[in-house]
Amino acid sequence: MVSLIATQGTLFDLETVLDYGQSILNVAQELTKSLIEQRTISTRTIQAQMNRYFLGIAASGAWQWKDAYEAMEVAQILYLRQKGYKLLLESPLTILLELEKLVALCPTHTRRSEESVQLQQFSTPLPLAYLVAKAGFIQATDLVLEPSAGTGLLAQMAKLHSASLMLNELAPDRSKILRRLFPGTPLFSVNAEQINDYLVGKTQPSVVLMNPPFSASPKINSRNPDATPRHINSALQRLADGGRLVTITANWFSPNNPTWRDTFIKMQEKATVVLSVGINGKVYSKHGTHIDTRLTVIDKTPATDATDIACINLAWQNLLEKSGNPVILTL
Numbered sequence: 001m002v003s004l005i006a007t008q009g010t011l012f013d014l015e016t017v018l019d020y021g022q023s024i025l026n027v028a029q030e031l032t033k034s035l036i037e038q039r040t041i042s043t044r045t046i047q048a049q050m051n052r053y054f055l056g057i058a059a060s061g062a063w064q065w066k067d068a069y070e071a072m073e074v075a076q077i078l079y080l081r082q083k084g085y086k087l088l089l090e091s092p093l094t095i096l097l098e099l100e101k102l103v104a105l106c107p108t109h110t111r112r113s114e115e116s117v118q119l120q121q122f123s124t125p126l127p128l129a130y131l132v133a134k135a136g137f138i139q140a141t142d143l144v145l146e147p148s149a150g151t152g153l154l155a156q157m158a159k160l161h162s163a164s165l166m167l168n169e170l171a172p173d174r175s176k177i178l179r180r181l182f183p184g185t186p187l188f189s190v191n192a193e194q195i196n197d198y199l200v201g202k203t204q205p206s207v208v209l210m211n212p213p214f215s216a217s218p219k220i221n222s223r224n225p226d227a228t229p230r231h232i233n234s235a236l237q238r239l240a241d242g243g244r245l246v247t248i249t250a251n252w253f254s255p256n257n258p259t260w261r262d263t264f265i266k267m268q269e270k271a272t273v274v275l276s277v278g279i280n281g282k283v284y285s286k287h288g289t290h291i292d293t294r295l296t297v298i299d300k301t302p303a304t305d306a307t308d309i310a311c312i313n314l315a316w317q318n319l320l321e322k323s324g325n326p327v328i329l330t331l
Helices: 020-036 043-053 065-087 092-104 114-118 126-135 153-159 172-181 192-198 227-238 261-267 281-287 314-322
Strands: 004-007 010-013 143-146 164-168 207-210 244-250 272-279 293-299
Touching: 020 043, 020 065, 020 172, 043 065, 065 092, 065 153, 065 172, 092 126, 126 153, 126 244, 126 293, 143 153, 153 164, 153 207, 192 227, 207 227, 227 244, 227 261, 281 293
Parallel strands: 143 164, 143 207, 207 244
Antiparallel strands: 004 010, 244 293, 272 293
C-alpha cells in the first residue's frame, strides 16, 4: 500500500519524504528511554511514536506493525550501547537474567507481514544473542561477519566486545536500519546462501555469528530445509582457517538426526563441530513463536575423525540449565 500526504496542495509518496532507517531510529530512541527507566512498553506507546515519526497511522498504510517491532529491537540495541558494556562485567547467569528482564518490558510480536513470513525473519532474542556471542569467544582483534544481520542484535553483541564487523542483510528495509545503526560498517545485500561467492576478494572474518532462515530461500515459495546447510556451508567457506562459526538453527538440524548425519560428517572434513545443543522454544515467546532451536558451534579446523561429532559441553549445559529461559532441550 502506498501512503500519500498532502503538503501545500501537493501529494507526496511517504517513501520520498521519510528516511525509513532514521524514522525507525527516532522511534527506537524514544522507546529506549522506557527501557533505561525499567518501564514496561505498551503497544499504545509504540503506536503513538510510530504515528509521530512516520507521519501517519498504520490503518492508512504509513507503517506496519513489523516496522514497530523492528523499532523495538533497535531500542534494545540502543539500550545495550548504554548499559551493555557494564553488564558484561557480571557473571553469565546474571547477564542472562538481566536480559530476560529487559525483554519482559517489551510487547509480544503478534502480527506478521508477508515478507517476514516468507523470509522467516525471526530476530534473535537478547538472551540467546548473548549466548551466541559468548560461544564465539569474541576478542577486540576479531572481524565478525553476520550473514543474515536483520536489525543487528547479534552484531551489537559482537560490538560490545569491540570487534570489527561485516554485515549482510537481504531485506531492503532492514538494510536501511543497519546503515543508520552501524555507519561506516561494510554492509552487503545478497542472498547469504552464496555469501562466500559474493564476498570473494574481501577480508575473511575470524568469527561468524548467524541466525539464518531455517527453511526459506528467496524466490522459492515452498519449504526448503536445505537452506540451513547452504547458509552454514557458504559462511564456513568464507571463514578464515582456525576461525569459529556460531549458528542458531531449527532444532531438527542436529548431528543426531539421521536425516542430517551425513551433512555433518561431510562438514567435519574441513571443520569440527564442538557444540550442538537444543534450546527450548520459550526463549522466542516474545517474538510470537515457540519454535525449538539449536545452538551449534563449529571451528574451522578439520576433525580428527569426521564421524565423531561432539554434542554437548558440560560447562555450557550448566549455564543453559540454570538460566531459566534458554534451557537445554535435547542433544
